[in-house]
Amino acid sequence: MIKLRKTLFVLSADAAAFSIRAERVGDVPAREALLDACFGTTRASRTCQRLRDGYAPAEGLSLSAVRGDKLVGTLRLWHVSAGEVPALVLGPLAVDPTCRRLGIGAALINRALAAAKALGHRAVILLGDAPYYARFGFSAERASLLTLPGPFERQRLLGLELSEGALAGASGMIVATGASLPTARAARGKKAPRAVPCAA
Numbered sequence: 001m002i003k004l005r006k007t008l009f010v011l012s013a014d015a016a017a018f019s020i021r022a023e024r025v026g027d028v029p030a031r032e033a034l035l036d037a038c039f040g041t042t043r044a045s046r047t048c049q050r051l052r053d054g055y056a057p058a059e060g061l062s063l064s065a066v067r068g069d070k071l072v073g074t075l076r077l078w079h080v081s082a083g084e085v086p087a088l089v090l091g092p093l094a095v096d097p098t099c100r101r102l103g104i105g106a107a108l109i110n111r112a113l114a115a116a117k118a119l120g121h122r123a124v125i126l127l128g129d130a131p132y133y134a135r136f137g138f139s140a141e142r143a144s145l146l147t148l149p150g151p152f153e154r155q156r157l158l159g160l161e162l163s164e165g166a167l168a169g170a171s172g173m174i175v176a177t178g179a180s181l182p183t184a185r186a187a188r189g190k191k192a193p194r195a196v197p198c199a200a
Helices: 025-039 047-051 104-118 130-136 183-189
Strands: 008-011 017-022 062-067 070-082 085-095 123-127 157-161 172-176
Touching (some): 017 104, 062 104, 070 104, 130 157
Parallel strands (some): 085 123
Antiparallel strands (some): 017 062, 062 070
């Protein structure tokens, strides 16, 4: 089993160091503020949020990127059934707007996919920009027979097989299958997010 306590240090071309580690309880306020800044107050109503509300993220697959003492990136994965095929949903991925040229997003994705594979997961689904995620092996073809519980753009539903053939024949609705959060905590997670200004 992979241990995410080990911190990964990355040095960008402009010598700005950041590290990627397992998310900690103390990261939560900064994570929520970062998600608000990147996605705005409508993020709670997005289609993929329906796969997360009331559920815990997949164990060992919540990551934080830190630069100095500031959280500058976040990524979590969640258990789903992709047309009755066990899989993970990747997201949300968010990077501080002032740090987007440092490779933090790519580092988070690469670390998360490696960890997911090491933990025995076989497939990952996401809703995102196909040209960006193609570099990691995601394609619309692998998710072409799947659907989400709400409106979405077909070309943005992407799949990745961590094990060859894992999504072969997968069709139908993607539904959450993760561990349920305690009722009080789940209700707190559904409150309207506060708005945080986003730097250009």
